Amino acid sequence: MNNFSPSDLKTILHSKRANRYYLEHCRVLVNGGRVEYVTDQGKNSLYWNIPIANTTSLLLGTGASITRA
Secondary structure (H helix, E strand, C coil): CCCCCHHHCCCCCCCCCCEEEEECCCEEEEECCEEEEEEEECCEEEEEEECHHHEEEEEECCCCEECCC
16 A cells, blocks of 8 residues: 655635535436436436536535436
């Protein structure tokens, strides 16, 4: 295993305008160039956009899946 010095590590800076999302029981996918997550409400599927320009990270919880499109 390689040893890393602190100068080798990069950090993700988080600002007040940047968002982090924690998603559970949904599917994350790319639809027409947009990143969306889909939740099921009974027989209906609800689609929600994720603003990728202001997003620093997506945290996937239980029941979440992501496509590789």
